[in-house]
Amino acid sequence: MRVRLPIASARRARPGVVSAMIECVTADVSDIEQFYNCNFSKTRTQRLKDYFRDKLVELKALEFDQLDLEDQIDFVLLEKYLRQQLGGLESFETSLEELKPILEPFASELVDLIERRQKVVPTTGKYAAEILSSVSNDVQKKSRDIESDQLRINGKGARFAAYRAANNLDELQYLLSEWMHFYKGYDPTFTWWTIAPCEEAQKQLQNLATAVRAKLVGATGSSTSDIVGQPVGRDGLLASLDAQFIAYSPEELMEIADKEYAWCESEMIKASKTLGYGKDWKAALEHVKNLYVEPGQQTYLVHELSEEAVAYVKKHDMVTVPPIAEECWRTFMMTPARQKVNPFFLGGDDLIVSYPTDTMSHADKLMSLRGNNRPMSRSTVFHELIPGHHLQMYMIARFRSYRSLFTTPFWIEGWALYWEFVLWDRGFASTPEEKIGMLFWRMHRCARIVFSLKFHLNQMTPQECIDYLVEKVGHERATAEGEVRRSFNGDYPPLYQAGYMLGALQIYAMRKEMVEGAGMAEKDFHDRILKEGEMPIEILRALLQERKLQPGYKAGWKFYDL
Known part of the structure; x- marks a missing residue:
């Protein structure tokens, strides 16, 4: 039998009471969704709405000022989650009317x-x-x-x-x-x-x-006719930014992307000149794209590059790498069909390698080879494995797992891209080819902010997004199509693609405050982030700074100077 907290008056809470409530919410929602297993059932929607309303009442019955810091953070996160879920269900009901x-x-x-x-x-x-x-x-x-x-x-x-x-x-x-x-x-x-x-x-x-x-x-069979997507509009983006505790407008975020892109292009030109291509960095990129290994060799390259990245972060004592995390990850090959949506590696618990198979056309084989060349794969491997997603997944399973209810691309993807920033600063890319490989991805994440936000603002069509990636980043057309397809076919929320660069910039700004500014050890900073679990970065910053928040907290951190 479930025992509810009394709601007539607030009561002093024991430590960990909110984290226990979050664990209960996670399990309860899973049970409701499994039982009412039709996603568009009116019964399911109403049952979830009733549940979230009840939990809000239960949460408000707690005496916030008597909670410890961790519980106060969890209170703010859970309150935002419950309100966001209720709002999402209201919008979902409205969207069903169209069908x-x-x-x-x-x-x-x-x-x-x-x-x-x-x-x-x-x-x-x-x-x-x-x-x-x-x-x-x-x-x-x-x-x-x-x-x-x-x-x-x-x-x-x-x-x-x-x-x-x-x-x-x-x-x-x-x-x-x-x-x-x-x-x-x-x-x-x-x-x-x-x-x-x-x-x-x-x-x-x-x-x-x-x-x-x-x-x-109207799926005509052309390569892009299955890219459908539905722009959420400016109001939809603002609601999503509020939910992620981002204190910038969509227009300001695109301005940030443009500034970061300009830096990338400047560095690209420097590397291009070193290779003898002058200011024509796209010609230098073409040179890099042809530095791929032969068919059948990519998995061996992945392991070689993984060992290089792990050795580097351990040598410089940058983050704890548990032996099981280093040892236990598996490699799988991505199917041709999946490569149409994910043209590059995927990682986390395992590594899924994107590389040509014998069933692909000659043109598709060449584009996949070129898109997964050695210098670009070098960044992809540490982004997906250690110190990136695989290390994240390992730690999530062992420390504050309950906070996975608040998963966000700003934490998940931001962390992996943040390491590209840090390793760039340390000179991990020593050759011009390696620099171009890292810069390609950094440019790509800038472009993701622009094309995804402009799509949702009704300022770009899917085809224009593909053309933008080809022109601004130097994508192979097939990989650009895959990127746009995965962005808009309903599997990702509107801010997901923007979360890479923006989350990385948030963690990078927090590093400047706490490591470079306040003298916190780099390894302690990284380990603390991983052990605190998933949450919007502004809330993580408050937790690490031991700064007290209040219920209904709104984003206010300006992590980037415009």
Whole structure:
């Protein structure tokens, strides 16, 4: 039985009470989402809203001034999380209204059947068969209406709404399969009534999803036609910036990106001149891109570069590298299909290597080879492994894991890119080729801020974003397409791509304050960040500075001089 804190009056809290509440919230939300397993179920949305409201009341019942510093930080984080979740659910409900012409009323009828099975509500086979038969007829009619242009979604976000509707149809097919599997063989009478209507309903759902993608999403088969995306607008970006405790406007963030890009370009020209290409840094970059290893050798290169990075940070005593973290990471090869979304390495618990396979076209092979050349891979390896993401994942699993509820790209991606800043300053890149390899990624992260924010401000189309990456950073066109595709197809929040550079700049600014300014040991600084767990960087800064915050805290830190 769950015991709630009394809400009639505030009470003094024991140390760790908020962290315990966060652990409870994480587990409870997971249970709710697994039980109400249809993502667009009205029941699921309402249950989550009720839960988050209850937790806000419970949190406010605590006497904030009596909490220790760690609990006060957790209070601020949890309060922001709960309010953000409630706001997100409200927006989600509104966004579902756009999908009604395609999904209703049949989707609600199917979700009701699925949730009756979850709750084990007695349901006769005849009743279920009637619902499924009605659904099939409704879905079939919608497919015909779409094919004859009688059913459309109107408005500026129509294409993305159709894209979401098609994904929801896929989800319904999966859930309906699971629903049938639950009864099949166990309840012969139920199966007798439902097996044929269920198969017909799934067939019609598939046909409708195909029609939606072909006619309303417009996936023509071209290399970029599947990049859909939906700009969130300036208000949406401001809400996201507030949630991440970033005290800058979108326009100011793009100004920061432009200033950082100008520095990168200046350094690129210096390296280009050393190689004999003068100011034509793109020609120097072309030279670097051709410094790739032969097919079959990339995994060996990865291990060589990993050993180099680990040896460097250990030699200079920059961060603790636990033996198990150094020893236990695995290597996998990325599939050609996944490389269309992630053209470069992925890392964390394991390293997933992006490199050409024998099924790719000749042009795609060359672009993948050139995009994963040795100098550029050198930075990618320590970004993804140690001291970057793999070390992060190791520490997250062992220290303050409960704060993963507050995961943010500004902490996750910012930390990995921050190391590119620090190692650059220390001269880790000793040759002009190595410098160009590091600068390419730094330029890329500047460009990510610009193209992602401009897309969400309705100032750039996906194709213009691709062209921007090719022109400003020197991307291979295929890798630029992959970057834009992963940015806007719904798997990443609006600020994710901006989080790399901005998070790195935040940690870098904090380093200047605490290591260079206040004399904190570099290793202690890095270890403390990893052991405190995931959170927005401004809140981490307050914690490391032992600065007291208040409930409802708003971002105010100006970490970059404009």
